[in-house]
Amino acid sequence: xxxxxxxxxITFEGGEGAGKSTQLxxxxxxxxxxxxxxxxxxxxxxxxxxxxxxxxxxxxxxxRWSPVTETLLMYAARRDHIERVIRPGLARxxxxxxxxxxxxxxxxxxxxxxxxxxxxxxMETYILEDTRPDLTLIFDLPVAVGLQRAQARAGSxxxxxxxxxxxxxxxxxxxxxxxxxxPQRCAxxxxxxxxxDVEARVWAAVAERLAVRG
Numbered sequence: 001x002x003x004x005x006x007x008x009x010i011t012f013e014g015g016e017g018a019g020k021s022t023q024l025x026x027x028x029x030x031x032x033x034x035x036x037x038x039x040x041x042x043x044x045x046x047x048x049x050x051x052x053x054x055x056x057x058x059x060x061x062x063x064r065w066s067p068v069t070e071t072l073l074m075y076a077a078r079r080d081h082i083e084r085v086i087r088p089g090l091a092r093x094x095x096x097x098x099x100x101x102x103x104x105x106x107x108x109x110x111x112x113x114x115x116x117x118x119x120x121x122x123m124e125t126y127i128l129e130d131t132r133p134d135l136t137l138i139f140d141l142p143v144a145v146g147l148q149r150a151q152a153r154a155g156s157x158x159x160x161x162x163x164x165x166x167x168x169x170x171x172x173x174x175x176x177x178x179x180x181x182x183p184q185r186c187a188x189x190x191x192x193x194x195x196x197d198v199e200a201r202v203w204a205a206v207a208e209r210l211a212v213r214g
Contacts, residue, residue: 007037007090008210009132011101013178014139015171017149018191019198023139024099026199027206031095034212039089042099043077047084050077067113074105075123082131090131102128103136103178111174112167135209137202138179141191143168 010027012020021042028040045054057065057073065073078101089096102124109115143165179186187205191198206212 007092007094007096008134009086009090009096009098010206010210011098011103011133011136012139013100013103013107013136013175014189014191015141015143015146015168015175017146018139018141019149019195020137020139021099022195023137023189023198023202024097026195027202028097030203031097031212036212037092037094039085039094039096040099041081041085041096043081043101043104044074045077046081046086046098049080049084053077053080067109067115068119070113071105071109071115071120071123074109075127078102078105079127082128086131098133101133101136103138103175106178107171107174111177112170133185135206136178136182136186137205138175138186138188139191139198140172140176140188143172145192 012024014020024040028038031038043050044057045051053073053076057070057077086096086098105123106117106120110117110120147165147168176188179188187209189198189201189205
């Protein structure tokens, strides 16, 4: 019996209302149809402990936590998620698809929230270790469109949607800067258009970068 093939790790990033979650579900279905073992997960959350932290981070007043405290909470959740879900999935050869990962901390708490890049970089070094995405899809669309979509589906997890347009403009710029700095890992997906149009762009990026048939 040959060695187990190492899995692939794909992360979905972008601002509010970009349609990441819907496109993740569509890609899960398409990869599953190719016969692949696929794990769908999310951040903050994805494991029972991390989901408890999600409740703390995403609900309540906008100023409930400072950006530095948010970073620490996000990384506490992320470490548990990595240990209990992401690494075991990759080790058995699954494709792990995650709705948000470390780039969200860089963009939300860093670029938009003002947390020092050195703190976030240190967290990545010691908490992520070698668990890094093979491909990051960054869903991009105008801030006004994204916030309108987010407000249309508004629920109780509204802390970040409520931070104002200037915050979200910095957020969008932050994600695009990440994509520019790591073009081998990141693919920017135009999130404007129909669900089918965006799905086609996602599949084109996955097929090209990770050599899956389609």
